[in-house]
Each structure stands twice: as structure tokens, then as C-alpha cells.
Amino acid sequence: MNPYWRELTASELLRKEHRGFVGGLWNEIGQLQFDFMISRGLTRESKLLDVGCGALRGGVHFVRHLDDGNYYGIDINKSLLEAGHQELREAGLAGRRVHLQRTEQFDASGFGVQFDFGISVSLITHLHANQIIYCFLQMRRVMHEHSSFYFSYFEVPELLLSDAYTQPRGDVVTHFLSDPFHYTRDQIEYFARSAGLKPRRLGDWKHPRSQQMLELRLT
DSSP states (O other), rough: OOOOGSSSHHHHHHTHHHHHHTSSOOHHHHHHHHHHHHHHHHOOTOEEEEEOOOOTTTHHHHHSSOOOTTTEEEESOOHHHHHHHHHHTTTTTTTTEEEEESSSSSGGGOOOEEEEEEEEEEGGGOOOOOHHHHHHHHHTHHHHHEEEEEEEEOOOOOSSSSSSSSSSSSEEEEEESSSEEEHHHHHHHHHHHHHHHEEEHHHHHOTOOOOOEEEOOOO
């Protein structure tokens, strides 16, 4: 079982162990997500879906920026969503309206919103191919014709018989057969097209562990 499924205890949350649980680099990657989305056109009026939002490593930045009520997040781990509320309180954002929902199926349709933007960092790096396609199918349900959704992933230049591949930055070893997973550009774009989405590889967005970025649109 993916250890990300493990619910953290109340004492672990108080010790902020959730920050390491979601991969660490809390401030660096949180700010990176925010800066990236601003560069892609995110405004205060935008409705944003954070897919695999975890403990709101990026979410705290987005909630501070967006108009009240415009931040939505989904995650499989209930304890991390509780940690997200904790992080908002500590950031002085407890009074802001946020919409957080636990789901095992990447399902954001219950919000009843067609989102302008979506962001997902370090989610599909832990998913096998069919899960990624299913996730993209779910995203298609909550997009409109001008939506832009962004997913980070580990890339390899070609499929190798060797299972392990060391990414250029961060000393991260990724795998074809096990978590964390890597994919070629052709594979990741095929997953998107299989879900009826139009992919565009944006490539390097300065992630400290060499995750690449994919843009998804309906048209």
C-alpha cells in the first residue's frame, strides 16, 4: 500500500510532520507552485482546483491570493486536509473560505464548479498508467473550454530495460515498475489524449527534483 494513504495522528500534525510526509521542501515548492500559476495567468477572480492538495503546501499561497471561496482542493488523505486547516490558521487565514474534499477517485464534480485552472504537483509521480488516465478523465468533467490544468511528472528520455533512473536534480531515483514512477513524453501525452484532453509539454519549470510540467486543455 502506498504509505501516503496512512493517516497521520493528531500529535504528528502538531509536530508538523505532515510537511515531511508530503515530500518536504515546504517553503520552496509551495512558493514555486504559486509563482508558476501566476505566470500562467492565475488572477484573484480565478477558480482553482488543487488536485492532491495534501496539507496545502501550495494551497496556503493560493488561499492568500485568491478571492475568498475560490480555492478548492481534493486529496485521498483526510489527516492531510486537517493539516491544511492547521496551516491556514497558523498563516492567519482561518477566516478565509476554502473547499476541501476527501476523495479516492480524483472526483471534484461534487463542488459543482467548472474550474479556470487546476494544479497538481507530485501526484501522478505516484500513480500507474491507468490511474493517471482515470484522473485525467475526472479532470475533464470539471473543465470548461478555456480551462488550463497543470500536472507535474517525472520524465525519462526513453524507456529503458533498467527499472531505475536517476533524475538530473535532487538525487531522486524514479522507476518504470514502482513508485515514484517515470514516463516518457510520448506516454504522458498519450494518457492525456486517451482521456480526451489536449496535452502540451511545458517541460522544466525549475522544480528542485526535476519534475516536468504538462498542460492539459479541452481544445
